[in-house]
Amino acid sequence: MEREKEIGEGSSLSLREKRNLREKERRMRMKDLFCLLSSHVSPTRRLPVPQLIDQATSYMIQLKEKVTYLKEKKKTLLEGEVGCRSERSSSSLLPKLSIHSRGSIIEMNLIISVNMKRLTLHELLGVFEEEGAQVMSANLQNLNDRTAYTIIAQVYV
Template sequence: MERARETGEGSSSSLRQQRNLREKERRMRMKHLFSILSSLVSPTRRLPVPQLIDQSVSYMIRLKDKVNYLEEKKRALLGGEVQNRSQGSSLQPKLSIRSRDSTIEMNLVMDVNIKRVLLHELVSVFEQEGAQVMSANLQNLNNRTFYTIIAQAIICRIGIDPSKIEERVMSIIS
């Protein structure tokens, strides 16, 4: 009978040790995950967990707003798509150029069946007009080509003339 108690007591302490070990592993895993979250949200300083969670939530809300903004922008750029499909015609090129301070952003959407425009042709327009291209992107999606170029004036005092860039890009795409 003593042996039964000993093995029973041994197995309960073994279970307790296993439970403690699992809890310790869980705490270590949570600490590691909070560390990763902290490096993403506030890489410069370590925050207490409640502040870290608050900042993470506000960061996620900002990201969600940005996604919504970009989806709206995409819908605006593709606005004529449904109408043109119903008429059976190709999508006409949509060009938008926005300028702010010494930075200019160009978005162009073209149907691949209309004309093929090379990205370097568009980049060269910006460079010839006195801009340094910071980002140039080309993406093909659903028989459309999306061009995005972000540039900055080489000499900020002189700036960039968006109307000249628009005129030259229109001559390339038409």
């Protein structure tokens, strides 16, 4: 009679078997989670769990420091931009860059202050060509205290 309770009757599982099954599922889930963590921390090679945890911890600390640094940098840049607007000083204008893509077409607009290091249109075109894009049109416009560059290129995949 006791033996039947241990093994279970018919298709019902005993308490011990249910516990063992839950533990096996938990171990499989942990294994899957460690594999996922490993793919983010060290995608080129599989690490033992203690090293994986150590690297993941270091990586998280680095990311936290980077977020803090970027927030401070953003705050500084925004304060500088507000200062530029209030002073209306052309020497402290920050460059403005916007890049838009539609399929394989890329449009880049860059506006810089004339007091900044002068870029040549040729230098900008060279960057596009080095990266494998064919320039379809390029434009340079001088606007009072700023220079605007517009480049439209097609990327070959």
